[in-house]
Amino acid sequence: MKLSVAERGWKNNGLIDTSRFLREFRQNIWKIVLAGVIAGAVAYPLISLMPKQYVSTATVLIKAQQDNVLPFSPVEAYDSTRNGYYETQYALMQSRIVLEQAIKQLGLAQNPQFTGEKAGGAPQSEQQRLDNVLKTLLKHLSINSVRTTHLATVSYESTSAQLSADIANGVARAFIDYSAGQKRLKTRRAAADNQQKLRALRAQIKQQKEAIDRYLAQEGLLVFRGIDGFETGQLDIATSRLADAVQRRVSAQSLYHEARTGSGRSLSTVISLPAVSGPGQMQDLRNAMTQAKRSLYELRKSYGPGHMKILAAQAQVQAIEEQTRQALKEQENGLRQQYQAAQADENNYRNQLEQQKRDFRNLALKREGYNDLKLELDQTQALYKTLYQRTQEQALSVSDSDADAVLYDPAVPAVLSAKPDKRFLLLMSVILALLLASLYYIIRAARGSxxxxxxxxxxxxxxxxxxxxxxxxxxxxxxxxxxxxxxxxxxxxxxxxxxxxxxxxxxxxxxxxxxxxxxxxxxxxxxxxxxxxxxxxxxxxxxxxxxxxxxxxxxxxxxxxxxxxxxxxxxxxxxxxxxxxxxxxxxxxxxxxxxxxxxxxxxxxxxxxxxxxxxxxxxxxxxxxxxxxxxxxxxxxxxxxxxxxxxxxxxxxxxxxxxxxxxxxxxxxxxxxxxxxxxxxxxxxxxxxxxxxxxxxxxxxxxxxxxx
Missing domain, CATH: 3.40.50.300 (P-loop containing nucleotide triphosphate hydrolases)
Known part of the structure; x- marks a missing residue:
């Protein structure tokens, strides 16, 4: 079965016939060449009139960590490992505040080339001049990061090589100065805030001391080696005195019991005791007793029991014994009184100790109130000390604030112009004309089929x-x-x-x-x-x-x-x-x-x-x-x-x-x-x-x- 007319038309239409394009191109090749020649002839004088543009580039190193100039931490710290840190720095370099600072430092607001002011024209306000300079600056300024590094390049394009280098370096220095100035400003603000806080802390410390003094006066407390130092000393003294009184009472009691004669002991035994024989009277009586008994012993060798001398000697021994017993009785009364006095002292000191213990226990509640006030005072004083030290550190940091970036490679005036590449532009104009002319004839040949x-x-x-x-x-x-x-x-x-x-x-x-x-x-x-x-x-x-x-x-x-x-x-x-x-x-x-x-x-x-x-x-x-x-x-x-x-x-x-x-x-x-x-x-x-x-x-x- 034969194909229908429409089927063959569809089949033929699906094929791309390039012969007509080639035929159209061959027929009009001289027109295409003429279009290129005309384009070159028209573009040459225009390209020749284009002014040369110079580009200078300054390289800025963004610090990865702060310089360790001072031994204490700065007010403003940064962490370069955080995401977006370097991108933030690059963005800040081209922010309006940095560029305005560079404009003021370079004096560009007085340059008509940047402000656009014309002779005889209406005068511009300071803000208008600044805005015009900023627009002109942004049009020719480029800030780029060097991939996988901490470097950023600041480039400026101008018809003057020296001006291009000055502006590139000026923008870089403005950013560096701005970052350092921001640090100093924050440090000054922090120091001023800390000074205000120090004054408030001093007033607070004074109030807290006055509160402690009022509390001590109100409670009748003394601060001697602590709030309970005096009471503790008194308690120690009372305890020591009680111990001494107990010792004296025990000693007196022992002497009294030793000196008692009614215990069935003989006079010679009692008088020979150390506690009894110690006094001088008893020593004399013992010596007299010994001489009388020795005389009686000698007389008995010579005389009989009834002799007058024997009797006189016996009478003398009895007299000494009576006298000794009387002395012992008196001495026993003295020891008893001494024992009773020591026992009374012990009881007195014991009562004093118990009273001081009760007073010490009552002092514990007052000590807690004092300790609370003292703790608040100590904490305030510690905070004041820390804040005072930080304020002194900030005073040193104001003059030693370091910038976060360094002008690593300053821009220098360019020797050769960056653009325009007049030969390239002329060539591209001719090529573009040839392409457009060729495209025109191709489209005309294909014109919607x-x-x-x-x-x-x-x-x-x-x-x-x-x-x-x-x-x-x-x-x-x-x-x-x-x-x-x-x-x-x-x-x-x-x-x-x-x-x-x-x-x-x-x-x-x-x-x-x-x-x-x-x-x-x-x-x-x-x-x-x-x-x-x-x-x-x-x-x-x-x-x-x-x-x-x-x-x-x-x-x-x-x-x-x-x-x-x-x-x-x-x-x-x-x-x-x-x-x-x-x-x-x-x-x-x-x-x-x-x-x-x-x-x-x-x-x-x-x-x-x-x-x-x-x-x-x-x-x-x-x-x-x-x-x-x-x-x-x-x-x-x-x-x-x-x-x-x-x-x-x-x-x-x-x-x-x-x-x-x-x-x-x-x-x-x-x-x-x-x-x-x-x-x-x-x-x-x-x-x-x-x-x-x-x-x-x-x-x-x-x-x-x-x-x-």
Whole structure:
């Protein structure tokens, strides 16, 4: 089974044909070269006038850690390991406050080149000058980070190499000074805040001391080695004295018990005790007792018991014993009194100790109140000491604040200009012109895949080219256009060539439909001209079946309101009643009065008999049908005709809508004879016979395919 016209058109349209682009390029190569030359000639003086621009770059090192200048921590610390630290520094370098500081340091606000002030112009305010300088500075200033490093580059572009270097270094130094100044400012503010806090702490310490003094006076407390130092000392003394009293009482008690004579001991035993024999009187009595007993012992050796000397000696011994007993009694009374006195002292000291213990226990509650006040005072004094030390550190830090960045590599005036590269710009201008010119001709060749010449019909649609109708400028009506074509032998031969191709077709093409993909493409003109051509030697009928256009073929032939084919299809008129004779061999069947839908008329049972009747009366029948896009009318008409000619407007209708139209009309039973291109632009130097298709060159019409 053969491919349909539409299927072949789709197949061919899917291919990219580069030959036409190459052909267009070869034909216009000299124009493209001329465009490049003209572009170079125009660009050269403009590029030559461009001033040289110098770029100087200063490199700033962002510190990863603070310098250890002072042994104590600064007020403002930073952690370079945090995300975004370096990006923040880079952003601060181009902040408004840093740039304004650089502008003031460099004196750019007085430079008319930056402020934009003109001689004789209105004076600008200080803020206006600063804003204008800032805009100019930002336009030519660039700050970038060096990847994977802690470096940032500050570059400035200017027509002056020295000014470019000065501004790059000025911006870098302004950032460094600003960061150091911010540190100093924060340190001063912190020191001032700490001084205020110190004054408040001193007043608080004074109040707390006064509160302690009032508490001590109110509670009658003394601070001696602590709040309980005095009581503790007194308690120690009382304890020591009690111990001494107990010792004295025990000693006195022991002596008293030893000196007691009523315990059944002999006088000699009692007097020999150390506690008794100690005093001098007892020693004398013991000595006298010893001498008296020795004398009595000697006398007994010489005298008998009754001798006067013996008796006198015995009497003396008894007298000494009586005297000793009396002394012992007195001594015992003395020891008893001494023991009683020691016992009274012990009891007294014991009572004092118990009283001091009770007083000490009562002191514990007062000590807690004092300790609370003392603790608050100690904490306040410790805070004051710390704050005072920090204030002294900040006083030293004010003068030694270090910046967070260093101008590592200052900018120097550039020797060579950075731009413009005039040779490169000139070359790029020429290349761009060549590219644009080439692109123009490529686009013109491809221009939306529209058809410009009849020779493109086989390429895009696999459609036989029957001919071209040229475009005439200044023609406003179909009558004038028809006259232009008929009066010119070359244009007239174009229509006759189409007639010849139809007659040479091996198919019997008695009834021919003229249609188009869209409206206003020239199908009415072609139907009229082709009918006139066939009427030269054949009985021809021209039928207006374009029921959508009341001013179409019927209007041109002055029969817009007369009955016609519509009335015949509706059964209200016969053919002979509506037939209009134009000349001896050419008749015209107007469109008539359309009272119902054209689809109802064309799909009725009267269309086929009507065409068959007309076939018997005319050798050639030309039908002007509506456009394919207007509805299925052409498909209904195509079912009863022998062939169809598609009229296309050159350079307007894209390929895809035409292929879609061919797909619709190819579903009928008639042959798609070919296509005629209307309003073709004839370029200077080309002949009007370019669009003619000679029958001798198309034997058998291989491009004309009947739907199988």
């Amino acid at each position: 529209a058809v410009d010449t009849a020779s493109q019909l086989p390429e895009h649609f696999n459609l036989e080219p029957l001919g071209e109708i040229p475009h005439f400028s200044g023609v406003n009506s179909h009558e004038q256009l028809r006259h232009k074509i008929v009066s010119d032998p070359l244009n007239r031969d174009t229509i006759h060539s189409i007639r010849s191709l139809i007659m040479l077709n091996p198919k019997k093409l008695q009834v021919i439909t003229i249609t188009s993909a869209g409206q206003g493409e020239g199908r009415t003109l072609l139907a009229s001209l082709l009918a006139n051509s066939f009427s030269f030697d054949q009985k021809t009928l021209l039928i207006d079946m374009d029921f959508f256009n009341r001013e179409g073929l019927s209007g041109e032939l002055n029969a817009p309101q007369v009955p016609g084919v519509a009335d015949v299809l509706c059964g209200s008129k016969s053919v002979d009643e509506v037939l209009v004779q134009l000349d001896d061999r050419l008749d015209f069947l107007p469109g008539g009065n359309v009272l119902v839908s054209s689809q109802l008329m064309l799909s009725s049972d009267r269309l086929q008999p009507l065409i068959e009747t007309l076939r018997t009366r005319y050798q050639r029948i030309i039908i002007d049908a509506a456009a394919v896009s207007q509805g299925p009318d052409v498909q209904l008409i195509n079912a009863v005709t022998d062939g169809l000619i598609l009229v296309l407007k050159a350079g307007v209708i894209p390929v895809k809508p035409v292929i879609a139209a061919l797909e619709k009309v190819a579903n009928g039973h008639s042959v798609v004879i070919g296509g005629v291109l209307n309003q073709v632009e004839i370029r200077e130097g080309e002949t009007k016979t370019r669009g003619r298709v000679r029958a001798a060159n198309s034997p058998g019409f291989p491009g004309m395919v009947e739907r199988s």
